[in-house]
Amino acid sequence: MDDTVTENSLCESNDQKEVIPFEKCEQKTYKNSSYMVGVFGVLQSLRKDKVLCDIRIETDDGTIIFGHKIVLISASTYFCEHFTGFNESNIDHIIIRELDSNALQLLMNYIYTGEIIITEVNVKILLAAANLLQLDYVKNVCAEFLQTRLDASNCLGIKAFADFYGCMELSTSSQTYIKNREVVDTDEFLSLSSVEVIKLISCNDIFVPLEEKIFECVINWLKYGIDSRKDFLPELMEHVRLPLISKQYLLEKVVDETLLKTSPKCKDYINEALQFHLLNYLQPFTVSNTIRSTPRQSIGFQKVILLLCYSQKTSSVVYWFDNIWQPAPKMSKCYNYGCLGVIKEQFVLAMGGFHLGSKKQLVEMLDVSSQSPCWIPMMDMLVSRRAFGVGSLDNRIYAIGGSDGANRLNSVEVFDINTNRWQMVTCMFTKRSSHGVGVLENLLYVVGGFDGHEYLNSVECYFPCLDTWIRVAAMSEYRLGCGVLVLDGVLYAIGGKNKSGCLKSVEAYTRSSGVWTSIADMHFCRQYFGIVILNGLLHVIGGYDNKKVVLNSIEIYNSKTNTWSLKTLSKDVGNGKWLHACLLRGVLMVLEYSKTSYMWYLNSVECYDSCLNTWTSVATMSECRRGCGVEVMDNVLYVIGDKNESGCLKSVEAYTLSSGI
Template sequence: MVEVETSTFEARSLFKDSFKILRQLYEEEELCDTMLKVGEKAIHCHRVVLAACSPYFFSMFTSGMGECYQDTVTIKDIDSYALEQIVRFAYTSKVVMTTENVQSLLYAACLLQVEVLAKACCDFMKAHLHPANCLGIRMFAEQHNRMELMKCADKHSCDNFLDVIQHDEFLQVTAGHLTAMICSSDLNIDSEEQVYEAVMKWVKHDMATRKQHVSDIFRHVRFPMLQPSYLMSAVEREEMLRQDHSCRDLIDEAKNYHLSKASKVPGLKYSIRTQPRKSCAGVLFSVGGRGASGDPFKSIEAYDLRNDRWFQIPEMSTRRRHVGVTSTLSKLYAMGGHDGSDHLNTVEMYDPHINKWTILSPMATKRRGIAVASLGGPIYAVGGLDDSACFHTVERYDIESDTWNFVAPMNTPRGGVGVAPLQGYLYAIGGNDGVASLNSCERYDPHLNKWVEICSMIKRRAGAGLAVLNGFLYAVGGFDDNAPLDSVERFDPTKNEWEMVGSMSCCRGGVGVSALGGKVYAVGGHDGGSYLNSVEAYDPILDKWAEVSSIGICRAGAGVATCDCTVTRLKDIGQISVVSCV
């Protein structure tokens, strides 16, 4: 049998050449088999081209509808210019979009189901979002069920909230839209006062019709985050709020919150309103520590909660591992530690407003594994160790005079101790006494200058992290002698009891811990085999840990603290800073 030879020929340019002919026929109105009529405008075209481009027309011309047999098809509710542009797009695959025509094009593309054009219109609108138009675009996107565009507009208004509220569009948003905006923890603000004033501005723009929404909207304003002076001088005197029972309750909640912070009201009920928004929750700093090389670091990484990212700030003047770090009065303090050769008693302070470290007066005692915390103004440096002993000594630093003095020592020597202030007391938990890891705990009363024992932890912990959140102490990770821990326990001062809570995803000894934005963060540490750069956050409502963005360098023995500053205040990020002396 003779084998038949075959060959496939493909004219690659044929479809393009054919469409050039179709376009020519369209422009010259030749061989057209339908006319689209919209208003006074008549567009002669070819059904097959429309059907190939638009599922709407495909269905119209192939499903036996009346339009199949009509020479003229009337199109309603579409702008004539937009329809003409879409028909031309069917022949040319091109359309000119402008800020003036894109909305009518998107509306027509959605109605005629030309999805590729609708997506292009959305992309164009996303690229041209502005504080002056993002709210209107968001409303338009919602009307046409363009969810991706709506999310982008929401994010833009959230990112640029302070600019958005200056434009007229803000005053025209619905109560529901305003509520959706201000309930977000991602709202980019400098202070909660800005949210309060924006809502008040919106309500007073049309008081007669908007007063009915006052209680529903204001419950999403975080009154406890308002400064006490502003709360009393501006908010409490606002007659509109005084006349609304729900708003009065919100103001009372804020007062109780501030009294609770001053240890005047116990048992405060915490809610989303008692948590700051991410942009003004503060900045988490991871300071010093060491990695696999064994050499201590002098580098510092800062965490941007709102954008879940870490970035570097100027280094300390000295390398420090097992360093004590705390924050007070919007400044960051690093004390003691070990520089790889010697134990340290030196102290330095970072001011985020000027992006600079300043050397302060040294402590009396050189030590590593020290824990530091601010209580009622002064800073306390507690415990620690050197190569020969663990310490029970406590030094107190007066910020104003830049001087140190000793206060009452702890009852037990504690190296690698965890320290935190809570309700007017300073708590010291765990550590190592030179023989073994400890589960014992004690607290310091600054008025009596006395330490007293409290309930012991369930686990022995040295090198654990300690944080305060919502009136509880959280003891995180650490070492039970040489074994790193993944367990976490919580102390309730009203009951003098510890209880276990959700464990971390991995063991972390020498972990840095701090509270930020309503969660407890565990940064780095050592898992028994390697140094870690992973970071996880504990949600007390869910009783679960979740991973967040990792730090740039594996660190254990770093000091971690949250400073009351904003990311935008950190100037000249990444630039080398000059170190000055007092």
């Protein structure tokens, strides 16, 4: 039944002919759901036929649209204010300036039907018109539509558009998108105002692969309208962090830029950068940071895991995890007993290891921000190392301890990406190899290992500002080949092995307590596995057990519940007994190797995606390595030293996504 019926508040009794109170009467309310649709459908037909219309709305181009005041007043505060005043109540014709006639026609249809058609062509003019006519629903759905269409080519324009019309949610989404994408070299950037450019390039967490890109885009923006923009040069260059630009680029491109030669202030900025590079070369540990020499801290990037894997193949396998496991670029050499390291979540270093029986201090670097990633040989380490520890602190890579093939080492060297130089620092107290390294509260912790005679449970802590080591509380378990990582201010020592065999136990350490405490065990005993933090969870990847059986699983630790969960590792990934993993902005990268009766040294790299649990390969290294060090810095992956068939390596390779080699 479509009619709505409401009984009277007072009812008469048929039997007693007396008035019955309302609350004692049976009542039921009916609502005709199609009533308003029908009524407004008729009103829309009347409007189109210009029947009973009492207002004509004219736009700048002369288009006239008819309507009914009472309908427009009920839908829009704008029309209500225009038609309810004493002087305006009798008008039958208004002109609305700067209102697109097509947008007005669509909005009039919306007022009468509740439906609006939004396209990529009309969305901005619709939002602007809805903002003027105070039709909030249409304005909001237009903003939602734009939010779903954000990409690198339009996000700057959408951000400015959202700010102008007060679309706060769209503005926030656009700003987040801008920070997570490289947008400074898009066509939209050239059309920004000086205020918008300064706001963008002064942002500390804007995504740029290198500071050189900021410099290039500022110069391009100036030259796009040089006559009207040249006066903004000093103010713009104030926000370009010239000290972070490579020395070679600085001398070849920046110093010779004609625009900068005309500005005394810009010359000061160039001198500041040159002085920074000089001091960083002569006294790398004493250079004070200013805002222009402080790396940008990009946030919100998708986390990726890189695994460098060694197995019974002729090349090192590198995988990275970016929604799926996929092969990463192959390294130029095969590594054995090397390590991975990460700097600035961009640069990955694979370090050390043996190669073809030679004792070389190899290092390779991978820049994951590049469009065509590749491995690049870097400056060799000063000491040949394998089975050593790697830590990244203050955008420097530390190669700690290890073995040169004959003796355990307590020496430590540090790599500076800005100078591509290694420098020795103070030695540890204890010679050790196959140990773990973690960074807790800007201090380096070296955990466990093997001194050539005994398994170790000792822990040492390095203060970089003082170039000093101290001993801290020992673990309850002796551990070789354990995993060490920091999560939420807690240092974890995981698995490994000792005289009792392979371990699944885990210990945790905080500076405030100064002691190690046991937490939940893993599901399986394992050693020489990859370990990373991904999405706030600790991931233990691969490795092998007491029987030297390779484990094709990932164990995931939730510190809030103190529990471990299991995931299956791809059958093509993690087959090696030795794994190195690192997490960077773009991908999970894994380095894998194994020790068999016939030793093979690998140079392949693969990448893993945690959501889909899949792997892909990336560029191979130039050297095959086992037990090398791997670290990431500024979106470049570095592979450092270790061992292959030739012996210990000191060579270094670097990988960049842009070149793919």
